[in-house]
Amino acid sequence: MRKRTLSFWEIWNMSFGFLGIQFGFALQNANTSRIFETLGAKVEDIPILWIAAPVTGLVIQPIIGYFSDRTWTRLGRRRPYFLAGAILSSIALFIMPNSPTLWVAAGTLWIMDASINISMEPFRAFVGDNLPDRQRTLGFAMQSFFIGIGAVVGSLLPYMFTNWFGISNTAPEGVIPDSVKWSFYVGGIVFFCAVLWTVLRSSEYSPEELKAFEEAAKKEKELRVEVVDKTKNIRNQFLTGLGMFLVGAVISFLIYENGLTKELYILFVGLMVAGILFMIVSQLRKKEVRNGFTIIITDMLNMPPAMKQLAWVQFFSWFALFSMWIYTTPAVTGHVFGAFDTTTIEYNDAADWVTVMFTIYNGVAAAVAFLLPVLARRTSNKVTHLLALSVGGIGLISIYFLGDKTGLLLAMIGVGVAWASILSIPYAMLSGALPSAKMGYYMGVFNFFIVIPQIVAATILGFLVKELFNGEPVYALVVGGFSMILAGLLTLRVQTHKRINIDEQP
Template identity: 45%
Template structure:
């Protein structure tokens, strides 16, 4: 099918729903560990509590990719029904999760939230490949990254912004502060509205051969065989990208799960207080606990705010690449390699920052890696696979995102950082080393179509 080139605003409209998706992911990534700690979780238990996120991605994304490849509605298209269903469920979960009365409830809602976000997210990756000609693929994925950067920065700052408006960071023991509850409610609203914007401003191409499409759709019991067949016949470039993704996502899972305890302790010197350490029958001890708890919540706001910097720098990274890739070719391999190495340096620098303000620079470097992770692997992959299977291939590719996170969650990250020392800040050093390894793994990519694409050659 000859696909026409789309204008910037057409690509913007089809990608705008990612703003809401990233609000969900940024609130989850920046503040779920804080919620877990507030509800009494031990530091070493936090990665395991996060296992919901990668497990749901492993199960949901290939299924949604497979189903969306076989969906067509003259009114709603192929991918948009999944955007909408995921948005409704995600918004409900985002609103409820900070109101969790107990740790197990919060962990359960994380399962629901992450599964719902994945229902919306996977088809967005496939939509770029569906809608755009090869010459605009890098442009499309980078535009998504630009919107993701905006969402990451705003959502990561939401609890701090809400707190600045006078909504309290203080709360009784085991209760999430009102500032976090309001921030998650705003996130739920933005999630739903941004997805609706894309659903109603974007059209989709129908299947190229409708008769063949209907025949494929009528086949029974093909899901598992098709998934296994596609895994077995995975292109070599996809396997090499998978190795890069493994180390990249191990690093970012480490950040999402342990940055809050690591930085509140090491940089802000305000670890979460343990109620059992205070004699709550004494008024002065109770007051000391409240002060320590409020200090932890405020420094957690600041950790989220500084983490938001990586969304801002990834946005700047994406903006530069958006303008550049709309006119000229790039070497995707070397762009990705350099970005990941800079991100690794950013993580390692967190151990050495002399004051909290320096975290802005650390997370700026991390943002270069994040911006590249969200665009370059998908641009390289989309040039190496059958376009008719784009949804299921993108879903299978997600395995290389979730498997390292599962390994990290079930003890990998705790084991790795304790090889360096007992302090939780060592987890950020592990994240940095992992990103640098991922960067050098790009040297394995040799497929010329994956490495570079010249718009002038079309």
């Protein structure tokens, strides 16, 4: 028994909701700092206000994945979460630009990011549920296409409203400009309508059908079933938790003693909390307690080998991306064009060019999204990802040697190819190595390896630029480039066979 091959337009319909989701993320990423500053936030406080986004995703996605794995309604398994998240996200997008105070805007960001994650997380599992292995690369590539389109248009909305429709881009002190407000309104409508299209135009396999597909795969020896020694597994869980707690506690103490950046607490206090949860669950399992809490925590320990290997690929890929997002503007304005005074025309022209560069790499990602599955069929997912990340890494490193606008755009073409692959190939590889009964949960946990490098990059790179690179941010892009190439090389060691720990199946 095999999943049927879907047509191009069926895959289009099931991925179309990502267009709306990316509209929401693009508006959030491009305008939230502007809204915070307008409402009186100090520049040094903006990173703390922003930390809501990654932390919210870290918590929400595994929980939503766990419950969506166990849901079946008239709307299906994943689609109820698409719709609920879209409704909440659209409401938040309407509220955000009308926030009367800074604390309201910060609270709305938490709600908005949580809501977007409720919609987004099941979309990754949706592809794994509905498509046979041979079509999953195409399915995730389709999502990359819509992410690229949504990122380009969503980011440009305030510019378009100002320059095309004459809507004001300025406002009195403490008031969000109308161009930003209308951008969020349009984003809220597009978000809801795009997700609704997927909800109404897609179907899902029932839990019974998915179980039958799993059994068929097992008979064909595509699935490895391993019985894990439960006593040893519980002991490992306790020791792992203890180690996480001790490392987090020691480093948190060093951060406090040396007055290091506050953002580091998020990572290492979080490590302490995770360690405590591991130890608590290990004791509950000794007493044969089995519920959603123990399953969620235990499955983090029992990740399939492919997921553990892909975690390193994701870490170094996203570390590179965050280095680019954080430091491209100062690197281009200062190193490439020699403009350091933020009040000069030269500086602002160079900064504007960075927005063009980012538009190019998102546009390239959308354009090449459908070429990656073709290359993967001729080679493999591993080789395709290696080549794409290498091209992206070379693009980032080349910025150090460039001195003109055209060269910078060429560098972004390489980054765009890597971005398209990052959004699709790892998920295609992962989905083929996961049991269908836990597809949603593990796709949610996979988000950890996006969030953690974000926090690390935001803290470690600042230290490196200040202490080792003499305050020159272009070197952060060089580090990011080599990190991306390393991620590509690590892809070659990923094992893509399935493994089920039968003791831990729901």
